[in-house]
Every structure is written in structure tokens, then in C-alpha cells.
Amino acid sequence: METEDFAADAALFARLRAVWEDVDPVPVDLVDRMVAAVAVEDLSREYALLTLVEGSHLSAVRGEADTATLQFSDGTTNVLVHVTLAEDGSRRVDGWVDAPALAIRLAQGDREWSAEPAEHGRFAFEGVKAGITRLRIVVRDADGELNDFQTPQFEV
Structure with missing residues (x-):
């Protein structure tokens, strides 16, 4: 049957x-x-929009630039990064993400730093060496799904 x-x-x-x-x-x-x-x-994910807010094009007028501010977006998540030069020659990277972040990592070659997201999506990394860098952030979107946000490589 x-x-x-x-x-x-x-x-x-x-x-x-x-x-x-x-x-x-x-x-x-x-x-x-x-x-x-x-x-x-x-x-779109790999090459998130990179906008240089302040940086090298002003250094010729102002002298050596000790700071840079970068903004990254993939259309859903926005990240603002501020890089400053420390007295010991290392860099401090302060950032803000506008989505609920669960994990934040800064990668340079084989080395990675982790940061805990604080209130209002703030995060910071200290003692970062000069070099090519990328941020990887796991965020929760409006639907509750997890997404992996990655910036393009940038130099600190």
C-alpha cells in the first residue's frame, strides 16, 4: 500500500x-x-568600507602624526578605531563598535590580542607593535544571529 x-x-x-x-x-x-x-x-565582508577620518594626508602640514582615526562599516556594523603612539613606541588602539559585541580580537601576523567589550561597545588594546593589523569582532545582529565582522588590513 x-x-x-x-x-x-x-x-x-x-x-x-x-x-x-x-x-x-x-x-x-x-x-x-x-x-x-x-x-x-x-x-562586502572581506573589504568593509574603510574611511580615513584623519591621518597621513594631514601629517605634511602638522609634522609627525601620533594619532589616526579610522572608521569601518559593512553596512550593518560600524567600528571606529583611534590609534595613538605610546611613549615606549608601541601603539594603543581604542575602538567602539555599534553592535553588541561578544568577542573582539586584534591580529598582526601570528600574534593576537583579545579585548572585552565594555559599555557602549568600547574596547582597547595596549602594547600593540607597529605593523599591518586587522580587527575581528563577533557581533549579534538585530535578529539575534551572530556575525563575524572583519576589517580590511590597516597599519598601526
Whole structure:
């Protein structure tokens, strides 16, 4: 009995599929568009918008710049970073994230620093060496889902 029901259901679904393929066929370029959409999403995440608020273009007028302020955004999460030079030559990185952050890491090559998010999304790293740096922040979005926010590489 179950085999007959299964065969009847399969035949019905096959006829239904044929009708829909005839009435509303899958667009020829659907696969290509989906691959492009996924690729763009990855690019958006990897290359978050970087806006230099203050920095090197002013150093020629002001002399040696001891600070830089950077803003990163992926359209959902915004991060503001302020880098200052410490007396010992290391850098202090202060930042603010506008989404609830669960984990914040600053990475330079093989080395990583962790920071606990404080009130209003504030975080800080001390004793950071000069070099190419990236921030990785796990945030909770408005729907409660976890997202991995990564900045492009920047120099401190």
C-alpha cells in the first residue's frame, strides 16, 4: 500500500513539476547570478568600507602624526578605531563598535590580542607593535544571529 502511494505521489509531483517548468521556467542565468551574489557578499565582508577620518594626508602640514582615526562599516556594523603612539613606541588602539559585541580580537601576523567589550561597545588594546593589523569582532545582529565582522588590513 505504501509503495503504491509513493509511486502515485511521485507521478503527481512529476506532472506538477512539468507544468511549472512550462509555465514558469528557471531563468537561464539563475546559477550565474547566484554565484555572483554570493561572491559579492564575501567581498562586502572581506573589504568593509574603510574611511580615513584623519591621518597621513594631514601629517605634511602638522609634522609627525601620533594619532589616526579610522572608521569601518559593512553596512550593518560600524567600528571606529583611534590609534595613538605610546611613549615606549608601541601603539594603543581604542575602538567602539555599534553592535553588541561578544568577542573582539586584534591580529598582526601570528600574534593576537583579545579585548572585552565594555559599555557602549568600547574596547582597547595596549602594547600593540607597529605593523599591518586587522580587527575581528563577533557581533549579534538585530535578529539575534551572530556575525563575524572583519576589517580590511590597516597599519598601526
